[in-house]
Amino acid sequence: MKRENVTHLLATDLDGTLVGEKELTSLLFDYYKERPYNVQLVYVTGRHYASTMELIKEEELPMPSILISDVGTEMYDLNDPELHERWKKTLEEKWNPAEISRIVQSCSGLTPQSIPSVHRLSYFAESDEAVEEVKRKLSGSSVPYKLIFSSGRDVDILPPNAGKGEALSFLLREKGWEKANVLVAGDSGNDRDMITLGYPAVVVGNCQKELKQLPDHPMIFRAQKHCAGGIHEAWEHFFEKTPVKNSI
Template sequence: MKRENVTHLLATDLDGTLVGEQEMTAFLLDYYKDRPYQVELVYVTGRHYASTMDLINDEKLPMPSVLISDVGTEMYDFNDPALHERWKKTLEEQWNPDAISRIVELCSGLMPQSIPSTHRLSYYAESDEAVEDVKRKLIDSSVPHKLIYSSGRDVDILPPNAGKGEALSFLIREKGWEEANILVAGDSGNDRDMLTLGYPSVIVGNCQEELKELPDHPMIFRAQRLCAGGIHEAWEHFFEKAAAVK
């Protein structure tokens, strides 16, 4: 089901991006209310659904049109509940969590996280070396997967066609939003694949080290301000200044 007349869209991570500096979050949301156009909100987070809903309530955030949670393995369109099942079906084809779990158990330095998700295996890593070890073993096994290492400790192993970037691309195609003015925002390694989709993107000023190493690109804006302040900075750069030039 396509939503008509979407001209502007913010697809943003939550912790450390939209959320983290309360005054700037409030400023950004008020700024969007003052625009002469509607800004569609899509939250793209590593949190699971219940944890995300708690954060939305605690921070008094507006409900998004679509929530992509669990590092891009769950998707909830509050106007199209069937989208969740369509996305889930695409992930089932190459997902073998039992085989992946057996391989990880052979590695040391990884501690399982208790995450209520069927398309995500998550761990805390004691060191970079532990992550490299499990990467090698998974590659050698030829079990289809995607491994994402972020924030110097979080390891998520997903279906090979999952992740924030794949999920966001799927959503944009499903909704016919390809021509919208889209800003993607993130702060850590699990945002990397959506920040590099080719849409205008912002790496906020408080980003993790792994994003500082991302190659420069004209569609990637490196904000000076923190969290939502960086989103505002990038929005002005990509959309408001461009409109003023026209």
């Protein structure tokens, strides 16, 4: 497989991170156009594929090099269609959605979301207690899983090796981009595992409480500005003033 020589890469969530304040999003991309290097774009979102494509069109966003959708369970590269199949194969090994669904049905306070993904079970939670109940019951079973609770209501149950962080790590290895200047950006709990990968990362100023509770770390920049304005702040902090190497 041919590997591109990528020097700078933005791996960003969409809603509430890259998208949310249109003027700041435009300013960020204008800023990137002025750089002496190209910035490779990777969108890492909780939206499913069709919903993401609609958002890209509505917000007039540039198309990314790679799209990681469905909370890190789907991966698309128009120049490498097999990438999706390689990632899918890794997720199939320990995924038992029928057993997980059976366990969740015995819990109260969870309403299924209609999500067109075979590697993701999603629910709306009525309370924190409902989330704790399903965690207890899943942990007491032998079924492998990863549960992500975000934005105070969204529960995603995934294969144990899925999630935004696992997907991004897989992508960087597959493409040979581990040594690029990578900035990771997010605003909610489903971004946590990629924010804490060890690459330079930004928690945008409008982040949800679950990211405000992250321990301080030199690789995690807490932006003052919201959405794409926070990405802009972090980019200058890491790559324009004091360039750093990632710690993984």
